[in-house]
Amino acid sequence: MTRPYAVSPEARVALATLLLQLQDSLDEPWTLESMAARAGYDASHFARAFQTVVGQPPLRWLRTLRLERAAHDLVFAAGKDLQAIGLEAGYASHEAFRRAFVRAFGAPPSAMRRRPRGVRGAAPRVSASVASRPEGLAAEPEIVRFGPLTARATVVAARFDDAAIAEAWRRLYTLDSPAAAWELAAASPPWGFTLPGRPREYRCIRLGFTGRVPPGFVPWRVQAGWFARFRYEGAMAGIHGLMRWIFRDWLPGSALRWRFAPVVTLFDPVVWQASRFERSRCQVYVPVQRLGG
Secondary structure (H helix, E strand, O other): OOOOOOOOHHHHHHHHHHHHHHHHOOOOOOOHHHHHHHHOOOHHHHHHHHHHHHOOOHHHHHHHHHHHHHHHHHHHOOOOOHHHHHHHOOOOOHHHHHHHHHHHHOOOHHHHHHOOOOOOOOOOOOOOOOOOOOOOEOOOOEEEEEOOEEEEEEEEOOOOOHHHHHHHHHHHHOOOOOOOOOOEEEEEOOOOOOOOOOOOOOEEEEOOOOOOOOOOOEEEEEOOEEEEEEEEEEEOOHHHHHHHHHHHHHHHHOOEEEOOOOEEEEEOHHHHHHOOOOEEEEEEEEEEEEOOO
């Protein structure tokens, strides 16, 4: 009987950190050797440890992530054609992309675009904990089923900086009726959280709005799935620290992986307004999935 390959806790954290880096930079020409070097191990040890922790060989996992990004783009990038999405996933022909996509998701790309499928199965379990906690985290993170969400009125910030994001929020505030608690939200797609300088999108969302939507606003949706929920109350600037802690500390140590779906943050606007936008009460939802699943 073959013994399972032993992987130390430190190696598991290094591999989980690498997984986030892969997801943030899928278009890099990754090789087994470059992945091993990034994780700090020789290629042979890295390949066996990766297989043990993730359940797939490294290069196959990279193809899995690229197909997951393709599924994400099919749902959220309505103006992007199937051929371009397939090429970005690494497939020179549409037929090769279609076959790989069906093997991964049980449906062709065109069906995913028309009728996105939510995540099925039991809730993933957190099998490790992180000793440190950022200031303002109001409770232990919990795994919850979240969504689906739909919104008729959303605005994408022109850039990922404070001025552009403030302008996007200002436009949402011009809508007719005031927002109730948890009707204002922000969403970012699953890249740009771990590598400095990576282009990021920031979408401001108004949930529950039923009035007339002026020009310049776009609809948005997110599928149901399993998310890690983080409750925060504190200074607005502290939300950036919370995000860094989630992706640099909590997620690598959680034995979970980041699933390709947007990170969604729901806000209570009453706290914003009462503090002149200096404090926030929010719930951050990070899409997660067990490693190898």
